[in-house]
Amino acid sequence: xxxxxxxxxxxxxxxxxxxxxxxxxxxxxxxxxxxxxxxxxxxxxxxxxxxxxxxxxxxxxxxxxxxxxxxxxxxxxxxxxxxxxxxxxxxxxxxxxxxxxxxxxxxxxxxxxxxxxxxxxxxxxxxxxxxxxxxxxxxxxxxxxxxxxxxxxxxxxxxxxxxxxxxxxxxxxx
Numbered sequence: 010x011x012x013x014x015x016x017x018x019x020x021x022x023x024x025x026x027x028x029x030x031x032x033x034x035x036x037x038x039x040x041x042x043x044x045x046x047x048x049x050x051x052x053x054x055x056x057x058x059x060x061x062x063x064x065x066x067x068x069x070x071x072x073x074x075x076x077x078x079x080x081x082x083x084x085x086x087x088x089x090x091x092x093x094x095x096x097x098x099x100x101x102x103x104x105x106x107x108x109x110x111x112x113x114x115x116x117x118x119x120x121x122x123x124x125x126x127x128x129x130x131x132x133x134x135x136x137x138x139x140x141x142x143x144x145x146x147x148x149x150x151x152x153x154x155x156x157x158x159x160x161x162x163x164x165x166x167x168x169x170x171x172x173x174x175x176x177x178x179x180x181x182x183x
Contacts, residue, residue: 051078051179053099057159060181063099067177071102071150076179079152079170086135086166099179100161100170104151110142110162117142117153117163125153127163138165148172 051063063076071077078099081087087095103124104110111118115127117140127139140163145151149169151162161167 049177051097051099054096055099057154057156057161058099058101058181059155060183062181062183063179064182065177065179069178071105071175071178073102073105075102076100076181077102077150077152077170078176078179079174080176081167082174084166086131086137089133089135090131090160097176098160098167100152100154100159102150103153104145104162106145106147106149108145108151110145110151112139112142115139117151119151124151125159125161125163126157128158132158140164141168145169146171 047067049065049067051065053061053063058076060076063078065078076099078097081091081095081098104119108119109121111121115129116123117125117127128137131137140161141151146169149171152167152170153159153161153163162169
């Protein structure tokens with residue numbers, strides 16, 4: 010083979026390798042973009058959950074014990090405590106659709122098992138209305154946290170968390 014043929018062949022091979030690399034890069038970016046639309050890293054700034062980093066997936070159906078990330082419902086109480094644009098909340102699914110939520114005094118039970126006790130007042134001294142009881146509606150969840158000051162479904166200002174408010178299912182990573 011002549012030197013000119015080797016150089017021509019090498020240039021063609023380099024072009025093909027470059028095009029293959031560009032194609033792989035485009036495919037990789039497309040896959041990453043798709044992944045980014047269905048996943049997120051959430052940093053937890055609240056002491057109500059013992060985790061500070063939560064990996065969130067926007068796909069799947071929550072199960073009991075999962076963390077769900079959701080937009081809290083608008084209310085004057087939420088506005089006073091978290092501002093006009095509160096960040097997403099992360100809470101633990103205690104009650105699934107069809108479960109029975111009941112209350113004895115200020116202690117909430119799911120299917121007869123105690124899951125959380127509501128406080129009388131907020132940290133600013135405002136009275137806290139109690140959350141819902143009865144059967145958890147279809148596509149909704151009763152969410153709680155183990156923290157005594159957790160602001161969750163035990164209070165009317167949060168109530169049931171339904172699918173239209175959910176941002177995803179969280180998995181603690183740190």
